[in-house]
Amino acid sequence: MPGPLSHLRILDLSRVLAGPWSTQFFADLGAEVIKVERPGLGDDTRGWGPPFVVDPDPEAGEAGMAAYFTCANRGKKSVAIDFTTPEGAAKVRELAATADVVVENFKRGGLVKYGLDYEALRAVKPDLVYCSITGFGQDGPYADRAGYDFMIQGMGGLMSITGQPDGEPGAEPLKVGVAVVDLFTGMYAASGVLAALSHRDRTGEGQHIDVALLDVQVAMLANQAANFLASGKAPGRLGNAHPNICPYQAFATADGHLILAVGNDQQFRRFCEVAGAPELGADERFATNRQRVANRVELVALLRPLLAARPRGWWIGTLEEAGVPCGPINSIADVFADPQVVARGLKVEGTLEDGTPVAMVANPLKFSATPLGPWGVPPTLGQHDTEILGE
Known part of the structure; x- marks a missing residue:
């Protein structure tokens, strides 16, 4: 055709x-x-x-x-x-x-x-x-x-x-x-x-x-340009973190790195339940995305040991079941072996x-x-x- x-x-x-x-x-x-x-x-x-x-x-x-x-x-x-x-x-x-x-x-x-x-x-x-x-x-x-x-x-x-x-x-x-x-x-x-x-x-x-x-x-600076135009403050480098969302970055697990992509407050509370730390979901410092971004350093320091305690496969399977977005960091060889990539x-x-x-x-x-x-x-x-x- x-x-x-x-x-x-x-x-x-x-x-x-x-x-x-x-x-x-x-x-x-x-x-x-x-x-x-x-x-x-x-x-x-x-x-x-x-x-x-x-x-x-x-x-x-x-x-x-x-x-x-x-x-x-x-x-x-x-x-x-x-x-x-x-x-x-x-x-x-x-x-x-x-x-x-x-x-x-x-x-x-x-x-x-x-x-x-x-x-x-x-x-x-x-x-x-x-x-x-x-x-x-x-x-x-x-x-x-x-x-x-x-x-x-x-x-x-x-x-x-x-x-x-x-x-x-x-x-x-x-x-x-x-x-x-x-x-x-x-x-x-x-x-x-x-x-x-x-x-x-x-x-x-x-x-x-x-x-x-x-x-x-x-x-294509997109939200980073919008952030600057609204605030007058030029954004800087954040590694794998996101300037407007938290936690939205890579974390080390017991056997490799995981991308945790929490996009809203409900997802954050579900993540805390899975991680065995429900008190973090109720902590007023982290209750909303705005508060989590403002208190990013404290929050990430608390999350790192939690994520490092279990292997990546456990986190991906459990978080997906709980509806919390996450994923591995694949090599390009991994990408072309991925069943979704193959199916598409x-x-x-x-x-x-x-x-x-x-x-x-x-x-x-x-x-x-x-x-x-x-x-x-x-x-x-x-x-x-x-x-x-x-x-």
């Missing part, structure tokens, strides 16, 4: 992660995504290994395929075009004339000299939706700077609230373990493109979408053009009328030259 976006053609001029993550979303939903790559080299992430699904062979001029590349490029069609030449730029303009959407993530103005910027392409396709992803946007004092996820996590405040608090062992600002700014930016870009397509379908009018990593990082089909497999198997993570969306899949695989460099350019 065709996917819900099978009527769309996306021209993908992006590379690395934020742009490809966005366009992979469209490929997952059935759109034809044409990925333009540099001849001989391809997307930078083809070489970001090990591990490699296909080893590069520089002597044979084969770019290979790092596992990193597979996370953001499945289901796309690859064409190798050097658009820094007049002939290559002309080919890309021809492709743009047949596309609904163009996604690019070059520095501001970087495509103007090739005639591949929004103003140039709207001249050949007036209803084109054109999405530019940059570090800092199309205007402002930083607009000409390059932006990368790690530095944006720092500049945008995320690292100031991530890591152990000052005075604790290992205290320092930390980045998140995956490139969350790139990923969020990719999804904001995809949402913006869908909104622009809806506008185009109603009015016939295309438009330019400006998405910046720094803007997205500031937007989040690991999928495919075969590359040369027969090489490749494992991937499925798109998490579940549609009742237009179910997703079968899943496309990442393309080899220039795999679709004949199909696409032969048109």
Whole structure:
């Protein structure tokens, strides 16, 4: 069955992660995504290994395929075009004339000299939706700077609230373990493109979408930004604790760590009953979430020995039965062995053009009328030259 976006053609001029993550979303939903790559080299992430699904062979001029590349490029069609030449730029303009959407993530103005910027392409396709992803946007004092996820996590405040608090062992600002700014930016870009397509379908009018990593990082500060704007006090690092809820953090048990996620007063009282300390649930210092947050240090000091007295499995089973949210801290290997993850089909497999198997993570969306899949695989460099350019 065709996917819900099978009527769309996306021209993908992006590379690395934020742009490809966005366009992979469209490929997952059935759109034809044409990925333009540099001849001989391809997307930078083809070489970001090990591990490699296909080893590069520089002597044979084969770019290979790092596992990193597979996370953001499945289901796309690859064409190798050097658009820094007049002939290559002309080919890309021809492709743009047949596309609904163009996604690019070059520095501001970087495509103007090739005639591949929004103003140039709207001249050949007036209803084109054109999405530019940059570090800092199309205007402002930083607009000409390059932006990368790690530095944006720092500049945008995320690292100031991530890591152990000052005075604790290992205290320092930390980045998140995956490139969350790139990923969020990719999804904001995809949402913006869908909104622009809806506008185009109603009015016939295309438009330019400006998405910046720094803007997205500031937007995704969420409750931490709201806390600051309401109080004027900048939040700091709390390790695994939550600034607005308590107890909502990791605790050591007798044989490993447990995440305790108490979300309301009733859950806290049920936890105290299970822990054999009902008096804590009745203590006026901890009766409400507001009081527990205010008296966080005292409460956590009382809870730590209670949780350390029993093994993690006992706590998880007993607390789940009592309706108190909790869970383990799984390794990624544990994640893909988890029965819920297996049941939801989040690991999928495919075969590359040369027969090489490749494992991937499925798109998490579940549609009742237009179910997703079968899943496309990442393309080899220039795999679709004949199909696409032969048109």
